[in-house]
Amino acid sequence: MSKIPRMFPRTRMVNRNQQAQFDITIKGASHSHWQDPYHLLLTLNWFWFFVAIAFFYLIINTVFALLYLAGGDCLENARPGSFADAFFFSVQTMASIGYGAMHPKTNYANIIVTIEALVGLMALAMSTGLMFARFSLPSAKVLFSNVAVITPYNGVPTLMLRAANKRRNQILEAQVRVSLLRDEVTQEGEFMRRFYDLELVRSQTPIFALTWTIMHQIDKNSPLYSVTLESLIEEHSELVVILTGLDETVSQTIHARHSYIESEILWNQRFVHIFSKKRNGRWLIDYNHFHDVEAGEWGMGNGEWGMGNGE
Structure with missing residues (x-):
């Protein structure tokens, strides 16, 4: 396999921000948010x-205020040509307030009021639906370790990371997958971006209520076997x-996702x-030290994940 030269600043493909997209620029395909306004309104903060x-x-x-003004003197008790009066009459009509101070006095105004009443009902229904959809969206509050x-775990070099349920409830039948993504x-001579699944010591738990140490043993069958920091960067x-x-x-x-680059x-x-x-x-669980690490003295080498011992 040929080496891949490092030509660009390091970026991660999978963004750690759960609301953000992948750090990928798309060219030649339409992906405007405005072509999917429903999804946009669901994902906005x-x-x-x-x-x-x-x-x-x-x-x-x-x-609608401009439409009322286009009808001339079509509103009773409204100042002729007053945008403010037309605008506030539109607000009262759309909200079905009906103060009675201003009201339509021509057929043109009555037609516009009829249309606006229908638009107001549809807008209220859509806004209510969007609010309900946003509140009903399932969201995970899972904390991953920064690094x-x-x-060593049972004498084998082991990749470890932490996860914790930040809510005061339980996640049932929790499952986790860890993949190595590399060029x-x-x-x-063809370039490929490939995923390699890492076999975990325990990939599922019936109840995820507190913390979970996710582990992958780096043996001869591991995609991480004998790789170095330099190869990870390349x-x-x-x-x-x-x-x-x-x-x-x-x-x-x-669902929750996270990613780690070589510096992490x-x-x-x-x-x-x-x-x-x-x-x-x-x-007692002290989350103040959830991300903290300490140095070990196990002689695992410096930046190489091979098994050693003659293997």
């Missing part, structure tokens, strides 16, 4: 969602972690213990 709703609300009322470490060039390697499970509160499947994988390190027992006999 709450601040920009309310900004978008307010913006469309103002736009719709502005359009992954390499440390390769075939003997024919191949733009990345570890991708996908966790799924059933949220017991909403009875829906949730530490050799000869291990995670600091976060479990301790209090005087009353209850267990």
